[in-house]
Amino acid sequence: MKQRTVAIAGANGFIGSYFRQRFLDEGWQVRTIGRDASADAHWNDDGAITKALNGAELLVNLAGRSVNCRYDERHRREILESRVLTTRTLARAMAACAEPPRTWINSSTGTIYRHAEDDPQSEASGELGSGFSVDVARAWEDELAAADVPGTRKVPLRIAIVLGPGGGVMGPLRNLARLGLGGHMGPGTQKFSWIHVEDLFRVVLFVHGHGELTGPVNAASPHPVDNRELMSLVRRSLGVPFGIPTPAWLLEAGAVLIRTQTELVLKSRWVEPRKLLDAGFAFEHPSLAGALNEIAEGNR
Known part of the structure; x- marks a missing residue:
């Protein structure tokens, strides 16, 4: 029986490293595309990328510069180009394949939806937002849509905030809680849509x-929480009894000092995985309390 092959672009980050190991665990052959010296193909070599894609049944593109930074002009350009240009490169290389992947799952982001505290944002009913992060997400998805690869099903995966042992957003939140600053942030009513990295792998x-799953697919737990509950659960998972709330003005000042954006914690993301639920997908980590406990155990 022929071994199944996956090509992973951007395989060295928190999610990519996890995916690479999990695909290997499941018996897949893994080919990697990226900037790291160990990658099978590098972004400046279309021929090598075509070779990595040819004969693979699945392409998973996770490439993209971290958004955990200040959005100055240089970082904005890097964030946009690291998503759009890598997607364009993959399309160009795939067009040269004799046997292209039959599925191309390209990262996108649940941040594409508007700030929502009133209604969940599904693929069909969700309203797109505005601002830099949304512009990047639109350009990313537009680049995938423009890819001329007729033999391949293209699926933009609108991923919520990914949680897991050894990476993701939980490190900074846990550190705040340990310092006694683990209260709610801003109003505390903003929604926090999330997904455990193992469920994200299973979604792929x-x-x-x-x-039958086409077009954008939302990848998020069906049970989001608000920021107040998020921070309460973070404290509980660490055994920290209390946390001082952080008002929005103080977050703005602190974000400048640690060179990040308050949007990462103040925007209300309410992403509903309607397509997955309707297709029968079952989450292994549907509740945040259970996911955080599992992550805390893994980090120990």
Whole structure:
């Protein structure tokens, strides 16, 4: 029986490293595309990328510069180009494949939706937002849509904030809680949509195996929480009894000092995984309390 092959672009980050190991665990051959010296193909070599893609049944593109930075002109350009240009490069290389992947799952982001505290944002009913992060997400998805690869199903995966042992957004939140600053941030009513990295891996396999899933797919737990509950659960997972709330003005000042954006904690993301639920996908980590406990155990 022929070994299944996946090509992962951007395989060295928190999610990419996890995916690479999990695909290996499941018996897949893994080919990697990226900037790291160990990658099978590098971004400046279309021929090597075509070779990595040719004969693979699945392409998962996770490439993109971290958004955990100040959005100055240089960082804005890097954030945009690291998503749009890598997607364009993959399309160009795939067009040269004799046997292209039959599924191309390209990262996108749940941040594409508007600030929502009133209604969940599904693929069908969700309203797109405005601002730099949304502009990047639109350009990213537009680049995928423009890719001329007729033999390949293209799926933009609108991913919520990814949680897991050893990475993701939880490190800074845990550090704040340990310092006694683990109260709610800003109003505390903003929604926090999230997904455990293992469920994200399972979503990728599920989407690949369900050819009827097309267009954008939301990848988020069906049970988001608000920021007040998020920080309470973070404290509980660490055994920290209390946390001082942080008003929005103080977050703005602190974000300048640690060179990040308050949007990462103040925007209300309410992402509903309607397509996945309707197709029968079952989450292993649907509740944040359970996910945080599992992550805390893994970090120990």
